Amino acid sequence: MNAIQNVTQNQSQTGQFGKAKLLINGEFVDSQTTVWQDIVNPATQQVLGQVPFATAAEVNAAIESAQNAFESWRQTPIQARMRIMLKLQELIRGKAKEIAKVLTAEQGKTLTDAEGDIQRGLEVVEHACSIGTLQMGEYVEGVARGVDSYTLQQPLGVCAGITPFNFPAMIPLWMFPMAIVCGNTFVLKPSEQDPLSTMMLVELAIEAGIPKGVLNVVHGGKEVVDMLCTHEHIKAISFVGSTAVGTHVYNLAGQHGKRVQSMMGAKNHAVIMPDANKGQTLNALVGAAFGAAGQRCMALSVAVMVGETKHWIDELVEKTKTLKVNAGHEDNTDIGPVISARAKARVLELIGSGVEQGAKLHLDGRDVVVPGYEQGNFVGATIFSGVSTDMRIYKEEVFGPVLAIICVDTLEQAMALINANPFGNGVGLFTQSGATARTFQNQINIGQVGINIPIPVPVPFFSFTGSRGSKLGDLGPYGKQAVQFYTQTKTITSRWFEDSHEAGEVNTTINLR
Ligand code: NAD
Numbered sequence: 001m002n003a004i005q006n007v008t009q010n011q012s013q014t015g016q017f018g019k020a021k022l023l024i025n026g027e028f029v030d031s032q033t034t035v036w037q038d039i040v041n042p043a044t045q046q047v048l049g050q051v052p053f054a055t056a057a058e059v060n061a062a063i064e065s066a067q068n069a070f071e072s073w074r075q076t077p078i079q080a081r082m083r084i085m086l087k088l089q090e091l092i093r094g095k096a097k098e099i100a101k102v103l104t105a106e107q108g109k110t111l112t113d114a115e116g117d118i119q120r121g122l123e124v125v126e127h128a129c130s131i132g133t134l135q136m137g138e139y140v141e142g143v144a145r146g147v148d149s150y151t152l153q154q155p156l157g158v159c160a161g162i163t164p165f166n167f168p169a170m171i172p173l174w175m176f177p178m179a180i181v182c183g184n185t186f187v188l189k190p191s192e193q194d195p196l197s198t199m200m201l202v203e204l205a206i207e208a209g210i211p212k213g214v215l216n217v218v219h220g221g222k223e224v225v226d227m228l229c230t231h232e233h234i235k236a237i238s239f240v241g242s243t244a245v246g247t248h249v250y251n252l253a254g255q256h257g258k259r260v261q262s263m264m265g266a267k268n269h270a271v272i273m274p275d276a277n278k279g280q281t282l283n284a285l286v287g288a289a290f291g292a293a294g295q296r297c298m299a300l301s302v303a304v305m306v307g308e309t310k311h312w313i314d315e316l317v318e319k320t321k322t323l324k325v326n327a328g329h330e331d332n333t334d335i336g337p338v339i340s341a342r343a344k345a346r347v348l349e350l351i352g353s354g355v356e357q358g359a360k361l362h363l364d365g366r367d368v369v370v371p372g373y374e375q376g377n378f379v380g381a382t383i384f385s386g387v388s389t390d391m392r393i394y395k396e397e398v399f400g401p402v403l404a405i406i407c408v409d410t411l412e413q414a415m416a417l418i419n420a421n422p423f424g425n426g427v428g429l430f431t432q433s434g435a436t437a438r439t440f441q442n443q444i445n446i447g448q449v450g451i452n453i454p455i456p457v458p459v460p461f462f463s464f465t466g467s468r469g470s471k472l473g474d475l476g477p478y479g480k481q482a483v484q485f486y487t488q489t490k491t492i493t494s495r496w497f498e499d500s501h502e503a504g505e506v507n508t509t510i511n512l513r
Helices: 056-075 078-107 111-128 170-181 196-207 222-230 243-255 278-294 307-321 341-356 411-420 434-443 479-485
Strands: 022-024 027-029 036-040 047-052 139-144 147-155 158-162 185-189 215-217 234-240 259-263 268-272 300-306 360-363 382-385 402-408 426-430 448-451 487-495
Touching (some): 022 056, 056 185, 056 222, 078 111, 078 170, 078 196, 111 170, 111 196, 158 170, 170 196, 170 234, 170 479, 222 243, 234 243, 268 278, 268 411, 278 300, 278 307, 278 426, 300 307, 300 411, 307 360, 307 382, 307 402, 341 360, 402 411, 411 434, 426 434, 434 448, 479 487
Parallel strands (some): 185 215, 234 259, 268 426, 300 402, 382 402, 426 448
Antiparallel strands (some): 022 027, 022 215, 036 047, 139 147, 147 487
16 A cells, blocks of 8 residues: 555565655655654564654644645535545445454454454444534524524644554544544544554545545654644644653643643453353453453453452463463464563563562463564463552553452442542443442443443444543543534524614623513
8 A cells, every 4th residue: 555655665674564654735755754663563573664753844744734724624515524434434344354464463463353443443434424413513593582592513623643552443543534524634643653554544544535635644753742732733632542641742732722632541440249140251351351462441450359259260260371372363363462572571570560569470471482473572361369559560551461350348349449549441340230230330430331341442422431540631532522522612692683673772781682
């Protein structure tokens, strides 16, 4: 695909995909930067391609092109914008398997999970096709004699999106389709670790008919992000990534007057009640803790076993032992590699801290070696029990296949523990009692709750509603909240006089008469 293939480059030097391009004013262009980073297959360390760290001039050019395109794009009829999304969803569906292969190669997750990554993003594009009703204003006739009030949901201007490595398809698709279909123009800054599959989606967006300048892409790291956060033309920033960077983005862009949403790190708990269906619950826990090698912001990292369920730990460990660690493209893989050697070193260090701080290690994934992929960044499933809240494996987001188990006696103790944790992304409850579920959903202070659902990521008719330490900003990505985020509500109060209307008297009060 044009966006990532540079046929003039020697592929043995730059990898199979060559150099990733920038998208500026409708053209996929080579960056003039001197700073490049290898895109590396985490299962093999093979260099797949290179990503540029765009120059300041290139970032400015991308923002300028978005600014120039805005006026005509916002005047483009809403059905025309919607039809581009209809085309885009068709194109993504047709190329999903091809994109999934690239996604697995650069990110490491299994092929089926890569297809899921694309599918969950595709659902947002499908929802964007309903923009005609989503972006409707409100109207009240007769708020005073002859006076009507109504609202317009108007696009903001140039918006920017900054995305993490762990969902290179879904998260860019949370952002640019909704922003653009609302009438904004967009500058996307994908993760520099795995931008290839994102660029394939961007190329499809251009093929679907997004006009030049409406969608732009710049690659890079902190410097590019900081430019987006401070540039006068950028009106809103959507960020998804770690807590440290998301807080920086929120503060910097906020200080520069931008609307910001930062969706950040997590520590997700599941509460297991003694009346839960044991087989289904244990399967759900294993899948949620170790799927995608634990590199999901909604991954399960703490199992809170209530009462007698502490006796289920051995069975949980046995089930976990059946998971197959291998390269994501190999058949029947359950756990692929983590994204980088650095990420692996960090996960191993955190596992070591758990041992040092006295947690009981039931399953140790540190020494896993995958035949044929000895260089891969593999970490096997790891399970600790006896974890206390002052341990690093409890306090820090591991972002690897590590499950911490804490045993408590009651539901109330479980809820108190979870409500005291600073993060608020997701939580699960496993029970067969409707009354327990109702108490839990009412009392738990977490933005996304699964009841017998291990990873409760809402579908796009709703919005992603992580809360507390996992989010800064009021409105979440996708769904109706995204329409609010990407539009400004303008309220019109209007009176039309009939020719015959008498002028009446001057009114110096605030009242409409
Ligand atoms: P990250 O914060 O390292 O990177 C995210 C983006 O910020 C990337 O585009 C990166 O280039 C940029 N960036 C990195 N360092 C920067 C800096 N110093 N200044 C400015 N920009 C910088 O995150 P990641 O490692 O790519 O992704 C994993 C994290 O994302 C985890 O913490 C995970 O929980 C979180 N995440 C959250 C959600 C959510 O919806 N809450 C979803 C997915 C991932």
